[in-house]
Amino acid sequence: MEVSLVILVLAVVFISQSIRIVPQQSAWVVERLGKFDRNMQAGLNFLVPFVERVAYKHSLKEIPLDVPSQVCITKDNTQLQVDGILYFQVTDPMRASYGSSDYISAVTQLAQTTLRSVIGKLELDKTFEEREMINAAIVNALDEAALNWGVKVLRYEIKDLTPPKEILLAMQAQITAEREKRALIAASEGRKQEQINIATGERESSIARSEGERIAAINKAQGNAVAITEIANATADALRKVASAVNEPGGLQAVNLKVAEQYIDAFSKIAKEGNTLILPGDLSNMGSMVATAMQVIQHGKTESR
Structure with a gap:
């Protein structure tokens, strides 16, 4: 009985020493009688007790x-x-x-x-x-x-x-100087661009102003030309109508009356200017002037015939 118990204990010890379970991502190095034999991979492995042993255990993880x-x-x-x-x-x-x-x-x-x-x-x-x-x-x-x-x-x-701290201070000073330099350059570039923009704006404004003045002058000249043309056309129409009216019966007498009225009207305006009454030297000139005007009209009428 005691021998059986001893044998059972030895068997349990032998089995426990023979079985090895290697974790995942691990590798165990087996030596047999002090010499490298093999690598145990993850999972169930067996050893020969008292002959083989696990000498090293390595993790295969990073x-x-x-x-x-x-x-x-x-x-x-x-x-x-x-x-x-x-x-x-x-x-x-x-x-x-x-x-x-x-x-x-x-x-x-x-x-x-x-x-x-x-x-x-x-x-x-x-x-x-x-x-x-x-x-x-x-x-x-x-x-x-x-x-x-x-x-x-x-x-x-x-x-x-x-x-070192001294180098850090020097580097910081260098970086500060470089940033200040960049800031100055950026500011000068900004001023330069500002001056360019102002000059460009003034030039474009001057061009636009001169263009506007030129167009206004052209429009004014064209307007004056149209006005002169219209006045001339109106005057010509009026003269043609007057000439036509003279040729009609009683037209000459009407012209005579109109000239006399205009003379009297002009004389009345001259007499009213200022505080001094202005009278022609010879009042009979009125009739002579009317007669002269009628002679001119009569002469023109005769030539037109």
């Missing part, structure tokens, strides 16, 4: 690694405090176990030395502009070396670039 901050010297001898973050993944569990005693420390140290080397080739201003180039250069250098460690470097990102 791992973020914080790279400690360090001081880097730029090409123009300026100190920069730089820190970053590295993303990598174990792709070969066997090499990750035996390629390096501590692949995490190895990747971290290599990232720092590569970063110092890349920063040392750039001037201070370029380090702020070429972050993508710096990240790519570090990833390329790390990825090549990390192959022997069973690690794939996915990407590297610079978290912060911090120059």
Whole structure:
């Protein structure tokens, strides 16, 4: 009975030591008698107790690694405090176990030395502009070396670039001066454009004013010409009507009467001007003037016949 119980206990221990369940996205390295044998994949796996053992356990997930901050010297001898973050993944569990005693420390140290080397080739201003180039250069250098460690470097990102306080003050002053310069240039460009707009407006206004004056003068001249034409036509019509009326019976007497009336009217107006009464030297001139006018009309009538 006791032997059976011992055998049962040993069987339970043997089975428990033989069965291994590996989590998803994990890989376990198995050694047989101290030598690498195989990699256990996710799921149910079996071991030979006391002969095989799980030597290393690796996660196959993407791992973020914080790279400690360090001081880097730029090409123009300026100190920069730089820190970053590295993303990598174990792709070969066997090499990750035996390629390096501590692949995490190895990747971290290599990232720092590569970063110092890349920063040392750039001037201070370029380090702020070429972050993508710096990240790519570090990833390329790390990825090549990390192959022997069973690690794939996915990407590297610079978290912060911090120059000394004196450099920061100088950069701030430079930025302020540059902004003031741009403001002055913008203001001068605005004044220039304003003067151009004013000059253009005045020129267009002068052209429009002169054009308006020219059109007004043309319209006035055309109006005067039309008025003169109308007056001349009206005068000609009136003269034709007078000439026609003279040829009619009693027309000559009517003209004689009209001339006499106009003479008397004109004489009355002259006599009323001012405080002095103006009289012609010979009052008989009225009849002679009427007779002279009638002779002219009679002569014109005879010629028209």
